[in-house]
Amino acid sequence: MLFKTPSLAIVVPCYNEKDAFPYCLDGLTTVLSTLISKGKIRDNSYVLFVDDGSKDNTWEQIKSASRKSTFVQGLKLSRNRGHQIALMAGLSNANTDVTVSIDADLQDDISCIEKMIDKYSEGFEIVYGVRDNRDSDSAFKRTTANKFYSLMNRLGVNQVPNHADFRLLGRTALTALNKFKEQNVYLRGLIPLLGYKSTNVYYSRDERVAGESKYPLKKMVALALEGITSLTITPLRMIAMVGIVTCLISSIAAIYAVIEKLQGDTVAGWTSVMIAIFFLGGVQMLSLGIIGEYIGKIYMESKNRPKFFIEEKIGSKNEIQ
Structure with missing residues (x-):
C-alpha cells in the first residue's frame, strides 16, 4: 500500500501555562517546520493549543501566536474541565490524518514526534511515547508510580507502563476513540482498548521548562481513582x-x-x-x-x-x- 504524506495536528492542553507557553510554541513550531521540510508531513499541519479555562493570560498568548503563525490554532473551553477532557476536546476537533498529544511543559521529548511519524509510515496506527527511566522523579514519585502500574495491572486495566499522554493516533484510531461517550475519561486506559496496531518509542523525560506542575499528589491520586473506577469492576x-x-x-x-x-x-x-x-x-x-x-x-x-x-x-x- 502506498504511504500518503499525512497532515499532523499536535494537540496541547494548557492550564495556566503563561510561563511555559513561549518555550512550547517555539519548540513545537520548529518541529513542524523541520518535518515539513523533510517531506514527512504536509504543510497544512498545525499545533492546536487547548486552553482549559486558564486564569492567567495563556489564552491571550495563544491568540497572539495564531495571528503571527499559520502553524498555530487555538481552542478555548468555557471553563476548566481537567486535563483529560481538555485533551479529548482537542483531539475531537483535530481534522488531520495524524494527531500527537503532548503536555505544554515539554517534559516529553519533542524529538520523538519525528520517530512517531516514522512508525506511522510503517503502518502503526497508535504510537506510545514511553519513558525509558524515571531518574528525573523523586524517590517517592518513582515508587508510587511503579506501585500504581502494578496495581492497575492486577485489577485488569490494560495500560502501557511509564506512558502518560504523549502519543500518536492515526485517523482510524482517533475516529474509534471519539465513539467513547463516557464522562469519566481516562485516556491511558481507553487507548489500548481500541486494539489497533501499536508500538512504542522510548525517551528520557526532562524537567519542566517553566512554571509549576499541574499534577500535585492530590490530582495524581484522583486520576488513579478515575482510572480504576472507570475501567474495571x-x-x-x-x-x-x-x-x-x-x-x-x-x-x-x-x-x-x-x-x-x-x-x-x-x-x-x-x-x-x-x-x-x-x-x-x-x-x-x-x-x-x-x-x-x-x-x-x-x-x-x-x-x-x-x-x-x-x-x-x-x-x-x-x-x-
Missing part, C-alpha cells in the same frame, strides 16, 4: 470476596462460641467484641465508599451531559467567537 468483586471470607470466619467463630457455651467455658470478652465491631464496621464503611463511587459514576453518566463547551476557536479558517 474488580474492586466490587473484591468487596464480594471480603464479604464471603468474613461470613466464613463469622460462621467458624459462631460454631466455636456455641461449643464453648455448651462446655461452660465462656468468660466475659468485652475487648474481643469491640475489636470485632470496629473491624466489621470499618469493612462495611470502606465497602460502601467503593460502591458509592461506582454509583456516583453511574449517576453522572446517566445524565449524558456534554463533556465540554467551546467558547472560542482561533486560527486558520476556524476562527469563531
Whole structure:
C-alpha cells in the first residue's frame, strides 16, 4: 500500500501555562517546520493549543501566536474541565490524518514526534511515547508510580507502563476513540482498548521548562481513582470476596462460641467484641465508599451531559467567537 504524506495536528492542553507557553510554541513550531521540510508531513499541519479555562493570560498568548503563525490554532473551553477532557476536546476537533498529544511543559521529548511519524509510515496506527527511566522523579514519585502500574495491572486495566499522554493516533484510531461517550475519561486506559496496531518509542523525560506542575499528589491520586473506577469492576468483586471470607470466619467463630457455651467455658470478652465491631464496621464503611463511587459514576453518566463547551476557536479558517 502506498504511504500518503499525512497532515499532523499536535494537540496541547494548557492550564495556566503563561510561563511555559513561549518555550512550547517555539519548540513545537520548529518541529513542524523541520518535518515539513523533510517531506514527512504536509504543510497544512498545525499545533492546536487547548486552553482549559486558564486564569492567567495563556489564552491571550495563544491568540497572539495564531495571528503571527499559520502553524498555530487555538481552542478555548468555557471553563476548566481537567486535563483529560481538555485533551479529548482537542483531539475531537483535530481534522488531520495524524494527531500527537503532548503536555505544554515539554517534559516529553519533542524529538520523538519525528520517530512517531516514522512508525506511522510503517503502518502503526497508535504510537506510545514511553519513558525509558524515571531518574528525573523523586524517590517517592518513582515508587508510587511503579506501585500504581502494578496495581492497575492486577485489577485488569490494560495500560502501557511509564506512558502518560504523549502519543500518536492515526485517523482510524482517533475516529474509534471519539465513539467513547463516557464522562469519566481516562485516556491511558481507553487507548489500548481500541486494539489497533501499536508500538512504542522510548525517551528520557526532562524537567519542566517553566512554571509549576499541574499534577500535585492530590490530582495524581484522583486520576488513579478515575482510572480504576472507570475501567474495571474488580474492586466490587473484591468487596464480594471480603464479604464471603468474613461470613466464613463469622460462621467458624459462631460454631466455636456455641461449643464453648455448651462446655461452660465462656468468660466475659468485652475487648474481643469491640475489636470485632470496629473491624466489621470499618469493612462495611470502606465497602460502601467503593460502591458509592461506582454509583456516583453511574449517576453522572446517566445524565449524558456534554463533556465540554467551546467558547472560542482561533486560527486558520476556524476562527469563531
